[in-house]
Amino acid sequence: MRSRIVLLGLGANIPGAWGAPAQAVDRAVRRLGELGFVITARSRLYRTAPMGTRRQPGYVNAVVAGYAPWPPAQFLRMIKGLERAAGRRSGARWSARPLDIDILDYRGWRLGHRSGAARGRLVLPHPGLDGRDFVLVPLTDVAPLRVQASTGRTLFSRIGGRRGQGAIEGTMPWPRQPDDPGANDVHRVFRMGRRIAVDLPRHLL
DSSP, rough: OOOEEEEEEEEEEEOOOOOOOHHHHHHHHHHHHHHHHHEEEEEEEEEEOSSSSSSOOOOEEEEEEESSSSOOOHHHHHHHHHHHHHOOOOOTTTTOOEEEEEEEEEETOSSSTTTTTTTTTTBBBTTTTTTTHHHHHHHHHTTTTOOOTTOOOGGGGGGGOOOOOTOOEEEEEOOOOOOOTTTTTTHHHHHHHHHHTTTTTTGOO
16 A cells, blocks of 8 residues: 655755754744644754765754645645745755755655656655665654665665765754643654664764
C-alpha cells in the first residue's frame, strides 16, 4: 500500500525576516501546521556543513512528516511563498539562504524524472535525496525504516557518516515557544528516531 505521508526537508544558514536559522526553520514548521499541513513527526534539529564551493555559514536542517491536503504543485507554490516570507530571494545554486524547504517525497509519487530535474521543476521523490547525510540523517529520525524504491534498501542503510560538504556536525535544541511544554519531545515518532540514531557514527550524535 502506498504511503500517504509527505516528507519535507527544511534548512537555513543566514538570518532573515524570520530570525536566525533555527528560528526560521521552527517558524516554518509552525506556519505549515497553521496552513493545514498535519505534522505527524519532526526530526531533531541538526547543524550541518554547507554544500557547494562558496564560502558560507553552516546550516541548520530538519525533516518533518505529515499529511498535505493539496496537490503537489499547489503545495510547492505554498512552500515557495513561505520561503519568500522568510526573506529568501533568487540566487545561485547552493547559495546561502534564510529558508529552504524541499518536498522530499509526496505520498510515494514519482513525478518529473523523465523530463529531468530542471531548476524550479518539481521532481518526486526529490532527486537529491540519496547520498546527502544532511537529509538522510534527520529523515531517519521520522522514517527510520523507509525503503528507497530504486535500491530496495532502507534510508538508514544509505547513511555514510560522511565528512565535508553536507556532513552532520551535531544537533541543537528546537527553539522553545511559550505554549510548547517540551520543544524537543513533541512527537512520539521523534522518540523512536532518537533510539535509532544511537547507532550512528559517534561524530554524528
